[in-house]
Amino acid sequence: MSQSRSQSTNGRAATVVAENPLLDLDFRIPFDRIRVEHVEPAIDALIERSQAAIDRIADGTDEPTYANTLGALEEACTALELAMSVVGHLEAVRTTPELRDVYNLVQPRVSAFYSAIPTNADLWAALRAFEATGEATRLDATRARLLEKTIQEFRRHGAELSDEGKAELGRLDVELSQVTSRFAQNTLDATNQWELLIADEAQLAGLPASAVDAARESAASRGLDGWRLTLQGPSFIAALTFLDDASLREQIWRASSTRATRGELDNRPLIARILELRKQRARLLGFDDFTDLVLEDRMAKRGATAAQFLVEMRARCESAAAKEHETLLAFRRSLEGDDAPELQGWDVAYYAEKQRAALYDFDEEQLRPYFSAEGVLAGLFEIVQRLYGIRVEEHDMPTWHESVRTFAIRDADGRHAASFYVDLYPRDDKRGGAWMRPFLSSVPTGDGQPPHLGLFCANVNAPIGDKPALLSHRDVETLFHEFGHLMHHCASRVTVRSLAGTNVAWDFVELPSQIMENWCWERGALDLFAKHWETGETIPDELFDRMLRARTYRAASMMMRQLGFATTDLRMHREYDAERDGDIIAYAREALTAFTPTRMPSDYAMIASFTHLFASPVAYAGGYYSYLWAEVLEADAFSRFKQAGVFDAEVGRAFLELLSKGDSEDPMDLFVAFMGREPRVDALLERAGLA
Numbered sequence: 001m002s003q004s005r006s007q008s009t010n011g012r013a014a015t016v017v018a019e020n021p022l023l024d025l026d027f028r029i030p031f032d033r034i035r036v037e038h039v040e041p042a043i044d045a046l047i048e049r050s051q052a053a054i055d056r057i058a059d060g061t062d063e064p065t066y067a068n069t070l071g072a073l074e075e076a077c078t079a080l081e082l083a084m085s086v087v088g089h090l091e092a093v094r095t096t097p098e099l100r101d102v103y104n105l106v107q108p109r110v111s112a113f114y115s116a117i118p119t120n121a122d123l124w125a126a127l128r129a130f131e132a133t134g135e136a137t138r139l140d141a142t143r144a145r146l147l148e149k150t151i152q153e154f155r156r157h158g159a160e161l162s163d164e165g166k167a168e169l170g171r172l173d174v175e176l177s178q179v180t181s182r183f184a185q186n187t188l189d190a191t192n193q194w195e196l197l198i199a200d201e202a203q204l205a206g207l208p209a210s211a212v213d214a215a216r217e218s219a220a221s222r223g224l225d226g227w228r229l230t231l232q233g234p235s236f237i238a239a240l241t242f243l244d245d246a247s248l249r250e251q252i253w254r255a256s257s258t259r260a261t262r263g264e265l266d267n268r269p270l271i272a273r274i275l276e277l278r279k280q281r282a283r284l285l286g287f288d289d290f291t292d293l294v295l296e297d298r299m300a301k302r303g304a305t306a307a308q309f310l311v312e313m314r315a316r317c318e319s320a321a322a323k324e325h326e327t328l329l330a331f332r333r334s335l336e337g338d339d340a341p342e343l344q345g346w347d348v349a350y351y352a353e354k355q356r357a358a359l360y361d362f363d364e365e366q367l368r369p370y371f372s373a374e375g376v377l378a379g380l381f382e383i384v385q386r387l388y389g390i391r392v393e394e395h396d397m398p399t400w401h402e403s404v405r406t407f408a409i410r411d412a413d414g415r416h417a418a419s420f421y422v423d424l425y426p427r428d429d430k431r432g433g434a435w436m437r438p439f440l441s442s443v444p445t446g447d448g449q450p451p452h453l454g455l456f457c458a459n460v461n462a463p464i465g466d467k468p469a470l471l472s473h474r475d476v477e478t479l480f481h482e483f484g485h486l487m488h489h490c491a492s493r494v495t496v497r498s499l500a501g502t503n504v505a506w507d508f509v510e511l512p513s514q515i516m517e518n519w520c521w522e523r524g525a526l527d528l529f530a531k532h533w534e535t536g537e538t539i540p541d542e543l544f545d546r547m548l549r550a551r552t553y554r555a556a557s558m559m560m561r562q563l564g565f566a567t568t569d570l571r572m573h574r575e576y577d578a579e580r581d582g583d584i585i586a587y588a589r590e591a592l593t594a595f596t597p598t599r600m601p602s603d604y605a606m607i608a609s610f611t612h613l614f615a616s617p618v619a620y621a622g623g624y625y626s627y628l629w630a631e632v633l634e635a636d637a638f639s640r641f642k643q644a645g646v647f648d649a650e651v652g653r654a655f656l657e658l659l660s661k662g663d664s665e666d667p668m669d670l671f672v673a674f675m676g677r678e679p680r681v682d683a684l685l686e687r688a689g690l691a
């Protein structure tokens with residue numbers, strides 16, 4: 001809402017502003033009171049408030065100090081940042097057409113505001129003036145790092161461009177925010193739009209009872225008879241892994257791989273535009289390509305370094321992956337005869353699950369009764385208590401849905417260190433996948449440190465009837481993964497907010513999350529929470545042994561899959577030229593083909609719903625390699641836990657110290673401080689059985 005509208009004499013708009021909960025958010029975010037009509041007036045008012053703070057810094061009439069330049073800039077946009085984080089979160093977990101419309105309305109304004117900060121000539125002059133002062137040379141290490149990174153960030157975002165260049169950069173940033181938001185919304189709508197209603201239960205042969213029950217519940221929730229299959233994670237994965245009916249598997253696989261490619265929800269032209277906007281932005285700022293721009297402040301530094309890392313990793317696992325595919329095809333033909341056809345994309349998970357069961361006498365569904373959602377959370381909290389000396393307890397907070405739970409973290413001294421929300425189950429108004437969001441990062445003050453606030457979301461099978469929510473082992477790993485991100489956020493003791501918690505290089509940010517997955521494979525950890533929901537018994541020894549033996553099954557193929565995504569990401573952002581290379585979907589399909597043993601249909605368009613790369617202006621674009629990069633780091637770091645004992649308190653305290661540092665120190669220095677040396681790639685390969 002413009003200033004003139006916010007001061008309208010009709011009274012209603014003024015009342016909305018005066019009573020607007022988004023204007024003065026505090027630790028207890030009033031999710032139960034936030035309404036669609038609050039969004040536009042609040043965001044406009046907060047932009048105006050933030051701009052006034054920026055103008056005071058840029059005024060330059062006072063002697064420049066940390067407090068009136070860099071420190072003031074740290075605080076200038078905190079209220080706006082939190083409000084937009086809350087609105088963006090609600091659009092992701094409780095979207096409505098009205099909320100989406102107003103989010104799409106305000107987001108370009110916010111993007112334009114943020115884009116203008118580093119291109120503000122007077123603000124840049126004020127920062128450079130402070131940089132030249134004696135106080136700047138005497139800053140403590142954290143504030144000195146903030147100054148250095150701020151100057152670099154301003155340069156990367158156009159501070160030294162001409163006026164014409166700055167205007168062009170602002171235009172690119174606004175359009176990029178609009179197009180990527182549209183991509184995310186199209187993906188959600190396309191996912192929800194597709195369903196397959198099964199009338200005859202016999203067609204579901206092979207599907208585990210838990211998935212059959214979930215499909216019936218899904219249909220009943222919409223007043224339908226039969227069994228409803230969808231593209232949401234729990235339904236899709238179960239169908240591709242277990243359905244005996246190959247025609248159904250193909251139908252579901254093709255629906256997923258062509259998602260968001262039709263009609264008003266067609267993301268294909270959006271991808272081409274996003275790539276072009278990113279390329280233009282990088283060239284305008286003096287970089288060869290988008291990867292060099294986004295990686296300059298990450299561990300890899302340049303796109304070429306990331307690409308070389310992927311080449312080296314591929315060389316270590318490509319032949320093993322080819323062998324895995326050969327044995328899988330041979331296994332299929334041992335079941336169906338020598339004339340059984342080549343494996344297709346919709347066959348791999350199905351036959352792989354059967355081969356795994358044959359090789360290791362292991363069916364992952366046998367584990368599901370031991371993983372109730374409640375038990376998994378309780379075990380997760382017990383594990384981090386043993387590792388870090390913290391305590392997690394229920395904490396009453398307003399939420400956005402009745403299924404959302406809230407908790408508090410207390411440190412070893414009983415101090416309220418953080419609170420967080422947990423949103424586990426799929427909904428039609430909630431986007432897919434799993435993620436963590438940091439709402440509030442606090443910094444130490446003279447009175448101590450206020451608590452942090454964050455959340456993690458997932459989309460696992462919901463409770464059905466009298467049964468609790470029963471998770472797959474992969475779901476358990478997902479919850480541990482997201483809680484690892486949350487711990488990184490909540491453990492922060494950094495004195496500068498923008499360097500706190502997960503505000504680290506994106507090829508380092510997955511270390512704290514991925515390392516947590518290791519405890520899902522440790523007997524001592526599993527015995528804390530993996531208990532049969534009916535009998536209370538722990539996982540039998542023979543089942544646990546089979547689970548461990550199967551851990552490295554098709555490890556090379558899984559690594560090749562990640563290498564394919566990461567390589568395609570880099571090729572699109574480093575090498576793709578629309579005039580020379582033509583259709584981006586075909587280009588990406590060709591890039592992925594080198595990493596997959598199955599033939600891809602001509603309409604295969606997975607990247608049309610690849611939200612990791614295209615659902616925000618940056619996200620993992622140019623940086624999808626970070627998952628494997630961080631996996632090398634975490635596999636090596638976990639070896640210290642393994643050597644000392646997975647619950648060793650001393651090692652836990654040392655890792656908590658790493659978490660507490662955020663980005664106040666160089667990430668490689670933090671790793672070396674923890675391990676006593678630089679990382680070894682062999683640790684990951686050894687764990688995967690590929691060394």
